[in-house]
Amino acid sequence: MNISRSFSIKGVGKYFPKKKVLNSDIEEKLNLPEGYILKNIGVQSRRQVTTESNTFMGQQALRSALNDANLNLEEIDCLIGASATFDYVLPNRSCLIKESFPEAKKIDFPCIDINTVCTSFITALDYASLLLTDPKYQNIAIVSSEISSHGLNSKEPESYALFGDGAAAIIISKGKSTGGLLHYTAKTYSEAAQYTIIQGGGNANHPKHFPYDEGLYSFKMMGHKLLKAAKRTLPFFIEDFFKESDIPLRDVNLIVPHQASKLGLRMLASLNQGNTDNIVDELSTSGNCIAASIPLALVSSIKNGRLNEGDSCFLIGTAAGMTISGLLFKYSKK
Amino acid sequence: MNISRSFSIKGVGKYFPKKKVLNSDIEEKLNLPEGYILKNIGVQSRRQVTTESNTFMGQQALRSALNDANLNLEEIDCLIGASATFDYVLPNRSCLIKESFPEAKKIDFPCIDINTVCTSFITALDYASLLLTDPKYQNIAIVSSEISSHGLNSKEPESYALFGDGAAAIIISKGKSTGGLLHYTAKTYSEAAQYTIIQGGGNANHPKHFPYDEGLYSFKMMGHKLLKAAKRTLPFFIEDFFKESDIPLRDVNLIVPHQASKLGLRMLASLNQGNTDNIVDELSTSGNCIAASIPLALVSSIKNGRLNEGDSCFLIGTAAGMTISGLLFKYSKK
Structure with missing residues (x-):
């Protein structure tokens, strides 16, 4: 296997909202026959936010990835927000995720959003691997945090029952190994x-x-x-x-x-x-x-x-x- | 001058909406004294969209940049949308700009949005220069297209009179020269x-x-x-x-x-x-x-x-x- 740009995945984390929505809840709400969703859409349950924001979920996922990587926030050199949905039209998602860390005020790494909708994470991983070819980057955090539930149409069960909310974060680093x-x-x-x-x-x-x-x-x-x-x-x-x-x-x-x-x-x-x-x-x-x-x-x-x-x-x-x-x-x- | 990543700017283009909004229009609307805006905010006039969309303005700017570069759309290897505002929550901006070209249906280069709000173009230019280190990219288009005018508060003249709408595009290419x-x-x-x-x-x-x-x-x-x-x-x-x-x-x-x-x-x-x-x-x-x-x-x-x-x-x-x-x-x- 020929590595074109080397990197390791030092840490990973995720966060799901507390509220679990079962098919039975949706089937009752949308007047669908029992078992319709699992049979036709393939989903059994999904999480939906109540009070959680894109920023909060992203922060929780990133905190967990930092712990997994045994890194502090100040050891991150760039944060890439890789999502389609957002809390605010501006500022960009990644700036808000960074700001939500109490220790962030003293740390000045750049925050960049990248968006190819559902494949934003893939685009961000390629981008991060390019950034790591530059000596100024050692550790890059990628965070995808999505709230689909506010934008679903109860008259369209195919999408209403399909989507869920959640966030994941990974930290990619200059690899000492053969990964990349x-x-x-x-x-x-x-x-x-x-x-x-x-x-x-x-x-x-x-x-x-x-x-x-x-x-x-x-x-x-x-x-x-x-x-x-x-x-x-x-x-x-x-x-x-x-x-x-x-x-x-x-x-x-x-x-x-x-x-x-x-x-x-x-x-x-x-x-x-x-x-x-x-x-x-x-x-x-x-x-x-x-x-x-x-x-x-x-x-x-x-x-x-x-x-x-x-x-x-x-x-x-x-x-x-x-x-x-x-x-x-x-x-x-x- | 030490070039770390070489590129040339093969073509550039821009588009402004037809409608010009003068200070006198705004001063009358907001009950401001004559001359207030120029003196305090420094703007004499700005363009605002009537029927133009982010996508349309971006397309016009990119068409002009392609003409300037003497390139066809099919010679572009990636389109980066570098803006803060958007026509739709999804799909992403750059996909819509590409689609607005009649010839786009037969062309499959990837479309990626990048967003650091007002400095998105700078981030995109750095990103594009990284992509050009990969042999599969020869020409990359960056398009910034912004409509601020729907999101301005008439009770806040400092921002209401400050912002304008418009779009610009550049095409950066693998340089044969010493630029970069x-x-x-x-x-x-x-x-x-x-x-x-x-x-x-x-x-x-x-x-x-x-x-x-x-x-x-x-x-x-x-x-x-x-x-x-x-x-x-x-x-x-x-x-x-x-x-x-x-x-x-x-x-x-x-x-x-x-x-x-x-x-x-x-x-x-x-x-x-x-x-x-x-x-x-x-x-x-x-x-x-x-x-x-x-x-x-x-x-x-x-x-x-x-x-x-x-x-x-x-x-x-x-x-x-x-x-x-x-x-x-x-x-x-x-």
């Missing part, structure tokens, strides 16, 4: 740009001129068109990705996909020769947590020993836009 | 994190629970506290920056600052030994265009011959968060 980036690619397919959208809240339909309306201000997904677009593009994306990589997909130790949907995960399994053993699937317990899904699944895999020192790991996901991002790396904590 | 990055630094000072904020519209005060209210949904600036924080940090930031750079500030050919405010530009001039000759000041005709201000001023400087082949150029700005970003580069179009 093996291959990264991202592509944006514009024919599918409008298949997933939140129309209200920005300048196109500003709250000043467009009062709140559940349909306008909620996540909208043209599920069938999106799935067709993914079927048209994902197999070629993965084929091309592994043509350019020096190990084939079948030799990858662990696949950590975006927990996009039941059908999305099924499509990935079929591209993996029907093998699901090495694909991390947490959809049933967490739902789709937007950009936090991939790092949440990565953090679990490291914590529960599914991803081990020296293993290869393939992060892959589709995102609104429509962007597909893939990143293959060799895991090392050292 | 000389030095880059960014720092986030968390004590000032909440001095500039838009409180409504995100998850903290979601439109679902907080109906539109001009105060809540508009830009809020604690001007005096912010200025004090800038006075405490900016002189040291610039001093440290040039200690680490191999040319001193006095030898820089052109300084392109964020058009933050009259007082901000005055502070910079005093740090430049009182010299304003080599500082680009477009505040009076454009206002503060958030992240578009720096690239707009850079584009003008290239177009009107103030920045010439081989010149050194220092981009510097403060941003909500509070982040200060500085980037010194040697300009080359080749």
